[in-house]
Amino acid sequence: MGTPTTNTGPVITVSGLRMRYDSFEAVRGIDLEVGRGEVFAFLGPNGAGKTTTVEILEGYRRRTAGDVTVLGEDPAHAGPSWRARIGVVLQESRPERDLTVAECLRLYAGYYPSPRGITETMELVGLADQAEATATRLSGGQRRRLDVALSLIGDPELLFLDEPTTGFDPSARRAAWDMIAGLRSLGVTVFLTTHFMDEAEHLADRVMVIAEGRIVAAGPPGTLGGRQRAAAEISFTLPPGASVAALPGPVRDALVDSVSDHMLLRSARPLAVLGPLITWAEAAGHDLPDLEVRRPSLEDVYLALTEPGTDAPPLDAPPLEAA
Missing domain, CATH: 3.40.50.300 (P-loop containing nucleotide triphosphate hydrolases)
Structure with a gap:
């Protein structure tokens, strides 16, 4: 800087x-x-x-x-x-009419005591090739880059x-x-x-x-x-000819839902479920092409946290960090 x-x-x-x-x-x-x-x-x-x-x-x-x-x-x-x-990039903004990218930056640079270089700023946001392009003719993505450039010109x-x-x-x-x-x-x-x-x-x-x-x-x-400690979800489609009753005990114990032949399992120790499942599938000659293991995503956690009336973090969450 x-x-x-x-x-x-x-x-x-x-x-x-x-x-x-x-x-x-x-x-x-x-x-x-x-x-x-x-x-x-x-x-x-x-x-x-x-x-x-x-x-x-x-x-x-x-x-x-x-x-x-x-x-x-x-x-x-x-x-x-x-x-x-400070620099501020608002959610919506309008470019300066009839000014090129370089001219916009030159205009805004005049508002600051120690502005960043205009060429340096255009290179930083990937607009060097559009320096002489009129701001109103930029694509949506390029216009957003210009917004960021204008917020950075004051260093x-x-x-x-x-x-x-x-x-x-x-x-x-x-x-x-x-x-x-x-x-x-x-x-x-x-x-x-x-x-x-x-x-x-x-x-x-x-x-x-x-x-x-x-x-x-x-x-x-x-x-x-606490998403790193939350129970993992394991899903797969039951192979043709196989039944739920034929699945290994640890797999059946972890089963929380089944729609048609689609199995959904949940376990805090996924390897304890995956091991018997894979061993069973290999021994029986079954393939599990859609086998998937996932922990809660950030979006899952966010939605649980922001439900109206939520009083505490979901899953196995520790106390909130001191902010």
Whole structure:
């Protein structure tokens, strides 16, 4: 970055944050902390308090109660010098009419005291070949890259990304993921909101889930809600001519559902079920071409956590991390 910092403390610290709109409390006393240089995913359904929280962190909305520090300052009272240290990519934006990509970046660079180089920024987001293209003629994916470029031109320490790949095709999403992951090498802290669980799992160092104004889970994507310790699901189609009664005892004991010939098993010790199943199939000359073993995905955990009225993490979850 053009103005590197030696501060290794948290970039964002929130304690007891509350936001009330008349009689409705949208945010109900949440705590969170974001470390420098990490990609932090903030997840929650519509109406959970996610957008309100992010707008408070960005300095666009005043809170009802609680302590908030972003880059060492309270966003509610921070001035232009603080705002120059953050970048914001909104869910929807409109490009500057009749300006090329390079001209847009040159215009925005003039708003900052120490902007990043225009060519460097275009290369960073993969728009070097579109430097002279009119912004309104860019594809959806290229336009989103321009949004990110405009947020990076001020050389920010902290970047807020709101639903960065909404409307993207799979190829464009993957390219955007590579671009966002590359921000780590610049030392940029990324605060990401997304409805795509695979996106959060691919990009985030840590995930936090908010539901009904409260934090319901926090931690690395692979361990959120205790999913690494949850029972595995094993599914396969019963071979022609075979019966449930012929299956080994450990397999029958783990059976939780069967629709037609499709078997669904659940076990906290999948190898204890898979071993007898495979041995039985080989001895009988059966094939199990659709055999599948899976633990709960991040999406499974997220949906369980955000069901209305959920009071605790699902599965075999440990207590929430201190945020």
